[in-house]
Amino acid sequence: QEATFVMASNDVGAPSYDPIRGTKLNAATSLIYDRMVIQDADQSFHGQLATEWESTADGMAWTFKLRPGVTFHDGEPFNAATIVWWVPQFAGTENAFMTDAIESVEVIDDLTVKFVMKNPDPNLLSNMASIFMGIPSPKAYDAMGTDYGVTGAVGSGPFTLQSFTIGQETVLASNEAYAWASNLSENQGPPHIKTLTVREIPEDSTAFLELRTGGVDMLLSVPTDFLPQLEAEDSIAVGTLPGTGIFYIPINTTVAPFTDIKVREATALAVNQKEILDNLFGGIGSEANNFLISSLLAADVDPALNISHNPDRANELLEEAGWAMGSDGVREKDGTRLQVALWTQNGTEFKRVTEVVQAQLKAVGIGADITVFDSATINDQYRKGNEHQLAVRSYSWANADIIDWFFAGSRLGYPNVSMWNDPKAEVLNKTAMTGSRTWEERVANFKAYHEYVLSQFVFAPIYQPVQIHAYSKDNITLPETVRGTRLQSQTVVDITVN
Amino acid sequence: MALLSVQDISVTIGKLDLLDGVAFDIDSGEILGLVGESGSGKSLTAMCVMGLLPRIGGTITEGSIVFDGREMIGLPEAELRRLRGKRIALISQNPMTSLDPIIRIGAQIDQVSTLHLGLSAAAARDRSLELIAQLRIPEPAAIHGAYPHQLSGGMKQRIVIAMALAADPDLIVADEPTTALDVTIQAQIIQIMVELVRDRGLALMLITHDMGVVAQACDRVVVLYAGRVAETNTVEAIFAEPRHPYTRELIRCIPRLGQAPGSLKGIPGAVPSVIDYPAGCRFNPRCAVADDLCRDTVPALERKASGLAACHFSEG
Amino acid sequence: MESAAATPEGDLVTITGLTREFSSGGGLMTPRRTMRAVNDVSLRVPRGKVTGVVGESGCGKSTLARLVLRLIDATAGTVAFEGTDLANRSPGQMRKLRRRMQMVFQDPYSAIDPRYTIRRALLEPFQVQGVAQTAAEARAAVDELISMVGLSPRMVASFPHQLSGGQKQRVGIARALALRPSFLVLDEPTASLDVSIQAQIIDLLEALKEDLGLTYLFISHDLSLVRYFCDRVVVMYLGRAMEILPDATARPRHHYAHALLDSNFEPDPARRKVITMLDGEIPSPFAVIPGCAFADRCPAASDLCRRERPVLTDLGGGHMIACHHPRD
Amino acid sequence: MFSFFLKRLLLLIPVFLAVSMVIFMIVHLVPGDPIDNLVQINSTPEQKAALAAKYGLDKPLYQQYAIWLGKALSGDLGDAIILRRPVADLIALNLPHSLALGTLALAFSTLVGIAAGALAAVYKDSLVDRTTMTMILLGSTVPGFWLGLLLIMLFAVQLGWFPVSGARSWDALVLPVLTIGLGGVALVARVTRVAMMETARKDFVMMLHAKGVPSWQIELRHVLRHALLPVVTILSLRIGWILGGAVTVEFVFARPGLGSLLITSLNQRDYPVVQGSLLMLAIAVMLGTLLGDIVQAAMDPRVRERIK
């Protein structure tokens, strides 16, 4: 009962399995750690280590009932004391924002905890479902110190960590004591796979060939390009999950010509989302018309504010802004050409989208020069603030607070690549981030914030991908439907080896 | 019958006709000098005799080379190999480069006797040590184990001679064996060689451009000029009454002790190069007595008194 | 010893105690070793005469030539040209002075830049010395030089590789003469040439000497050639002057000089002789020899020779010898 | 002779110092303040200062260098920033893979290259020569990433002889070794061929023929042996290539190795790792040339003489 999976190529090189301090965690993390709650594709929450939860009406306190009988891989019990130890660990780490709103944790009884809030945070559950909220064994965590996650990792999840070779592979063994799967899984006991190797393969072609030759059993994530090949193979099955991210173009609002909102709007309208969807992604996934993935309620904005391809309007706007069409198809104004920098990062999908965008911009008279950076350099470059104009980027995040991350005035340069610092937006941001008491309120506030962001054309939406996984039908069997927002532990425990 | 008889051989390399009708004989116990200016074809002749001409891309187009009654031209390479080193040995021009620099001296001498005499390693070694001693090299055993770079030029040349003698050959071809050496060393080497050849009754073909060496060492002389034999005769005759104007001039060019200042005059003009050999006698442009006949007709190598000369004007 | 103080008026160049050391190694691969290529040589070069230097390969002849022309600097000792020490000349003065002293090299094949035509090579001296010439002057200069050495002016368009060795050596001589020097160092100018060509070149050099009133320092390893061509002969061995013969006919008294002369095969089959072979080899130039450098190979060597270095002493009439036991 | 190598080692010290200085400086040459590259997005100046102090970035450069070098010499290459473990451990993890891949690829290209070069030299200017050399040349014109994929498709996918990727078994080494090895074959073959042809022109080879030694013996025992000398020199200078040059191949075959460690950490701005692995490579390169010298000395008595 052995199986080998390949993680997504952009998960390659994740340095540790430390959910508290880690900033990059790979897909195997969810197999080692359980979270309080997990989320299904429909954004609904399901208990994992918590069985029940409720918040007060003012949102200033949350009570969680913990699952009894849970033990960590090292035999330590999971209980209220664990949570009391766990939450403060985040302070001072890069992941601190996850628990920022929690003032303190109080023990009600051995299996009940209460979070006392600094301010209402309707997003707390969503945070609790994040992969960074996998709960480690306090004893192991304290004992290993900075080595934690590197030389060892102890959670309560369905698999125990056997070995971790960074950049290469992680070997996991089934946790035979496991009996606390969420209701997203059929198998409530230990996983069927007894030894699971999760490999890291940076080259997608290589990973595909591994699957084809049976060298591995499943690719947890496949670039859309490979879909035609995968579907052509009899022995390979392909599954998709709704996407968790968006491809978009942040527009640097502080650099001419994009200080002019008309030029920004024209740029956004020049992007032909359908063309990209159909031709680059074979129609898989969907057009993006605003900043949030469509499963989020805050994505449901006033249709008039959604941004979609409208070249006529784009041309009109540019004319209005004084940019007249030049002889070589690039517009001009006062002797300046409408030639802008278009940055992108290394990776087939990025480069492809960018090249098509370049052609689409050209169609309305905007010339763009592409520069391809590696993903580390590009962030350094954004930080400089005034060297970039347009860029093709993507994010993966299933929560509306991503708008805050990318557009808050406090994060100019990077991650606020749009360099957008608008007083009205700051007010809306504050309200959305800290001023909501309930989930509904939060949705409404974020929607308002989102709508304002859209109205200012500080970015151009492009595409909303889906998640694709592929596996060898001969070797393994997946459950009928794959539950959850991603292919994670709740599905893996159900996988059987043929 | 001469031990080696070279009969009218002509040699080409690529499109160049480098030798034209070269002929001479060598008997056992005889030292034959082959003289001529640089480029006259001395080394090529040696290559022909060694059967090594194909190695430098040359072919013998005419003539024959009879060694010990056997025609060498057309002999298969394997046969030639059995002759080479065993019955005909070579002493090359430059001792500095004639030895494999990364193999011990001894092994290089031993190689010949194991190969041709079928000696065991130990027997070959003994034989080599003996030869080294015969050549008056001190401490043969140490030299046997030394590498070429540890020896001086003169010693190396003696080692090359030892190598040539290792399989008891009948004919040794020595191509300018001393030009790379200092005068005092040169004298040693020539002397040693002459003694050895006389003692063993070998035939030696001694190639040189030094008329002094010829005068001191050779019995008979072949004078080459521009790929042809100008004259052959006994050494005494060559010096006393040269038949060919070139030989005459050549001897006149050697500075001698007590010669009057201002009396040394060269042969006017330059040695013609292969690509533009003149028609007729190849010496005609530099010859004081040349006439139209010399410019048109190639003089045949004819018997003139005790030797042969290729000149329209030399009287028989 | 010839001392600098005693320099007669007739000496163009006076060399005193000239020494040059070379070090090799001391890099990554080898230990540092020092040798004296020229060791305490004193010598006069009389005006209008040919002074010959002979010796076997590596005895320091070329090094001596370079030192005399200050192409390399001496470790010790002086070279005085027309009475002034060359070492005191500034680089600029030295460059000017080079017009007066030129050299003909041993190897005509590499003495001319293969990329230069003969014309360009012949004009280079003027160019280097900053002599301005019109096109016509340049042509005239080249024509004159080329005819002076007996070559056809048609040849000036050729590249060196199109010429024979003898022709190249003539070009080398023409080039050395371009700046009208008074002193010419000839470093084995015929060593790579055939005898028939060697004789031509020697003939030419003799003629030029007469016509232009040149002074020669003539270097060779061929004692019979040197004795034919030179007025005085210096015999060198391992960087030292062993004997100075005052005229070409003088009989060598030094054992080495004698052996050198004796090793020369006489071109006469009627006078065959058994050579008195020298034993042994030339010692390594790196070896430190306290006594006479020739002692190991000398038939007359005594303990004294090995212990104490004989100094060059005058036997009378300018015949000098560094030997404890000269031949009679 | 031993003292010679000791001396060689000592003489490498200044070179090593110069190189380590360059390597150290790389961090400061890369755009962006190293602290900015270290810190989290929303750090306060105090946090930055604390981090700078932790990594010693607040000290003057020469002090930083001295500290860094001092530690490096005692085997402490510091801790990786992103990868959060001792750089020495990371190198220890990757080096064996690089060594295995490198030595095997080296052995492959040496053996095949020498064989092919010798074949071409012996049959020089014949059809054998032309075909061999052109084929080898063809092999070296294919970029590594593409050659790797081609080999995977042929030997792993079509024939199924070897695993596609990974570093889990010995047979997984075959294709990467071939990929790198084939690239190196051309170099070795060319050097061998030319060196053999040059040696064949030497006087002593003619002398061997004159001694009546059979041709094959001359080619193999004498000519080839000489040709190996330049091959050794070239190869010893290639140690750097062998350990660090396999980047693309490591990516394609999803293998660990010093090259990809270096590039990944360079991309992640994980400077201690960059410095550590470069230093490692530099040391390997120096030891490689030293090793080359030793082999040269073993093969060539003239070299032995010079270094006595």
Added chain:
Amino acid sequence: MAALDPIKTAIRSPRGGASAAVLVLVVACAVFAPLLAPYAYDIQNLPAANTEPGGTHWMGTDEFGRDLFSRIIYGARTSLTVAVSAISISVAAGLTLGAMAGYFGGAFDRAVTAVVDLTWSFPEILIALILIAIIGPGLQSTMVAISIAYLAQFTRLTRAQIMALKNETYVEATTNLGAGHFHIIFRHLLPNALTPVIVAGMLATGDAIILEATLGFFGLGAQPPTPSWGAMMSSGTAQIFIAPWIIIFPGLAIAMTVIAINLFGDALIEALDIRNRLRSS
């Protein structure tokens, strides 16, 4: 002119002639790309993406429906420009450094030699990747990186040449005429050292084309939509299974050019008889 003779000789040999023809063709493509290419290199036609080679598109189309044949022709321009300019910079710098080190020797020489020896033994790809990390991506930086990566080679070669030439008799002869350093270096040493360095440069151009392709694999080098053979190959890897021609044709173009450069270089080396001098580094 005499300088052209070896080139003529090289062209006359069968392999030399064939490879010269290929090179002329490639250079012609680079120079006359706008005339030769049937389509513009950047006109996308997404619905026609990944079309197989055929009548309208001789080499098929790429993932954006751009004509591959036209891109190969324009790609010659980029690839050659990058390789040739990088190597030219490298050769020029190498000549200067090498000549100074070789002629003047001393501490400067030792320093140059140490650095050069060390960089020479590092893989070019690493040097280029590190340099690009330092100076940032883009075509220019790629060129600079490639040129620095190869600098050591030419410096070594020039230095070795100069060291050997320095001892030639004609140099001494010229010094003896009263010539200064400048005259010696520029009139005698460099002109004579040039040939092998230029031939080595030419051979390195082949390697530079491959290096550019490899940098393309890491997403560095020519920026889209500018076609370069290397970039085309690297973006083609993703299509390898459905549209292999996207990677095959540029691969062939690279292989053909590099082989031609090598064969012609070999023919030139033979014609110039400089094998030994090339080895001296």
